[in-house]
Amino acid sequence: MNKQPKYRQVADALRREIDNGTYPPGSRLPSESELSARFDASRNTIRNGLNLLVTQGLVSSSQGLGYEVTKHEVFELNASRFENLEFPQNGDAYSTDVTNAGRRPHQTFRVELTPAPAYVAERLKVEEGSRAVLRFCHRFVDDVPWSTQATHYPEWLVEQGPRLTEPGDIAEGTTRYLASLGIEQVGYFDEISARMPTPEEARLLEIGAGVPVLLWTRTGFSNDRPIRCTVTTFRGDLNRMNYEIGDLSARSENEPQ
Amino acid sequence: MNKQPKYRQVADALRREIDNGTYPPGSRLPSESELSARFDASRNTIRNGLNLLVTQGLVSSSQGLGYEVTKHEVFELNASRFENLEFPQNGDAYSTDVTNAGRRPHQTFRVELTPAPAYVAERLKVEEGSRAVLRFCHRFVDDVPWSTQATHYPEWLVEQGPRLTEPGDIAEGTTRYLASLGIEQVGYFDEISARMPTPEEARLLEIGAGVPVLLWTRTGFSNDRPIRCTVTTFRGDLNRMNYEIGDLSARSENEPQ
DNA sequence: TGCATCAGCTTGTACCAACAAGCTGAGCAA
DNA sequence: TTGCTCAGCTTGTTGGTACAAGCTGATGCA
Structure with missing residues (x-):
């Protein structure tokens, strides 16, 4: 028995x-x-x-x-709306979403020039170890760690857009800044996977045992080549990613709330 | 120290x-x-x-x-290509993808009429507990459990498409079958999250400790209302979901292999 | 040769004991 | 009242023991 x-x-x-x-x-x-x-x-x-x-x-x-x-309160991320010129990325969508949900956003920010890791180099179609600009963002919601976001830009892009290496935020958003230089992001490729956090990730996101991370990699393309690669890690239990594809006019009809 | x-x-x-x-x-x-x-x-x-x-x-x-x-071999899923009339869903994309990767697909299939769970009812905009058709699929790659897929169709849809309750596969694909009845899926809404498997999921997917599941919920819409809700669970360590958005002509250029 | 058995490795389960370390509230002192 | 200390709860860490159960290769019998 x-x-x-x-x-x-x-x-x-x-x-x-x-x-x-x-x-x-x-x-x-x-x-x-x-x-x-x-x-x-x-x-x-x-x-x-x-x-x-x-x-x-x-x-x-x-x-x-x-x-x-444990109790979770899932946070919704609309991934298919993030990136266009109407809603530029780089904190804007994040801050807006969080504030709209009645929560308090907070982020720390860092810029450095580093060799591109293999994973990123492959996606940016540059040599592994060649230099790239890393703009790193550590985001909090109500002072709880929420996500880390690491965006790499290839070195050739920096020559055209030197402000990418500026340590501070780019007020109008990097997407819009690059567009003003004639480098327009016309499409992107998203990859999503899940795994248990590395000790480093567990530290940054203050994840305890039994909580996976959602890994979101977005590679942005201009007309002729990749222009950036963003790797975002989320707490898997607190976030849900959404994609809207096609005509969804029927979805919002009679939506409660 | x-x-x-x-x-x-x-x-x-x-x-x-x-x-x-x-x-x-x-x-x-x-x-x-x-x-x-x-x-x-x-x-x-x-x-x-x-x-x-x-x-x-x-x-x-x-x-x-x-x-x-452990060693993983990640399997890529192109989620933004899955569902249109050129590439109907329901195993077709799965079988094709797996075969193209040189692996052997295998699936078991089950149809039942059940009360809609709260999670599904909310998305189909029907009463919780009202009847729905569940088409359940347990998929393997090289005899290794890969994913479970549970698609619910609301009861009102069955009246128009009685073959939905047929126990066997629908040869031309359910999406195409419904389109032939004038019910066309014009858009869908995807939600992706990750968590540790329930004991039931761990059993079906033969997941050991330390491997999260990727949860993929796709709600399909006709012009005026939701017509289906598909919940797919994957082994998080063996799968990666991809979305292509916008113009990605630059991505495939000079792509190796 | 072929097959069954078993010794000897591995991890799994279950118990016991002791002390360290973090939290909370009672109670005392200022 | 305010603030501090500490007893007594909690889980965390580390040691020990014993036997169960799964795997593999060697041994030896038919």
């Missing part, structure tokens, strides 16, 4: 109770010692079971406090 | 050695007892460290065999 190992039974029982509302999001689970008594198992076995739930992102633990059922 | 707990030092050291090629993808790590000797730590501590790497998706373990460095 009871072929499942005990720590798995513990995890399954707790998961059911989380699902059926016995422990709603934000509430605390019983302590390890209480669970130990309830399931007649050692503390180690209980910890094994709880650890399963943690790595699945259902609960989080903190020393001294206990285990808490 | 050495503030990091020992099990973390073990994980970090092994991660570095994986990154720098000491243990390339597919190779085996030393056994727990060997590592125990090397790091002068108990087996429990070593297991704690290894468990970190497992939940981060860097290595996988199996009883009797040991720990193996």
Whole structure:
């Protein structure tokens, strides 16, 4: 009958109770010692079971406090609207979206000249290790880390648009700035994948165990070649990316709210 | 100096050695007892460290065999090309893509009439729990589970397209079938998110610890209302979704291969 | 030769013990 | 009242032990 190992039974029982509302999001689970008594198992076995739930992102633990059922509030990102001249990118769409949602945006910004990593060089069609401008952005919503965004521009582009290396923000947006120089972004290629965060990503995004990152790579093209490559990392549990394709007039009709 | 707990030092050291090629993808790590000797730590501590790497998706373990460095082979999905009348969906694009990649596609298929889940009902603009046709697809590549796809059609649509409830495949594709009835899909709305798999998903996709799922929801619209909602789950480590937006003629120029 | 068995490796499960470290509220002191 | 300390809760870390269970290659029998 009871072929499942005990720590798995513990995890399954707790998961059911989380699902059926016995422990709603934000509430605390019983302590390890209480669970130990309830399931007649050692503390180690209980910890094994709880650890399963943690790595699945259902609960989080903190020393001294206990285990808490996680609650997410998903943030919507409209990826197909981001980039055109009406709505230039580079923080504008982000700040607007966040403010409209009644949240407070905040970002730190950094510019450097670095060798292009292989992944980026491939997409920009330049030599691996050749120089590129990196504009790096670390974004927060209500002071919670939200995403990191690293945009690389190939070196040949800098000769035409020297302001790309300026340390500050480009007020009108980089897309619009480049367009004013006759370099227009006429299309882009998006790649989306998911994986567990590297320690570096976990640090920047303050991600605990059991939360994957969404990786979004956007390569922008002018008429004749790639002009930038943006790699954005999001907390997977707090973000959802949206694409609108074709005629969606039926979607907004009678939309509640 | 050495503030990091020992099990973390073990994980970090092994991660570095994986990154720098000491243990390339597919190779085996030393056994727990060997590592125990090397790091002068108990087996429990070593297991704690290894468990970190497992939940981060860097290595996988199996009883009797040991720990193996994972290797992924990413599969590209062109999401913006999937759905139009030239390339109808429902397995066609999947089979074509997989065959073109020199792999062997295989899928199981199921049709049922069920109450629409809340998530789907919201998108189809029907009452939660009202009946809907579910066409469910479990897809494999070279006999490895690849994705599950659940498409819901609202009940009112079935009255116009009764073949939707047929248990078998619809040869010409559902999109084309519906178009032949005058119900044309003129646009769609995509939502993409990532999270850790539920036990059910882990079972269907044979996902081990440390691998997230990519969730792809596509809602298709006719001129006046939503006509279907497709939820696809992928192994996050084996798939990458692509979107092409705008003019990308520059992308394919001089493309190798 | 061919096949079954088993020793000896591996990880998995389960228990015990002890102390470190973080948090909270009670209670005392200024 | 305000602020500090500390007892007593929580989880985190590390050590130990024992046996179960899966895999592989060597051994030896038919």
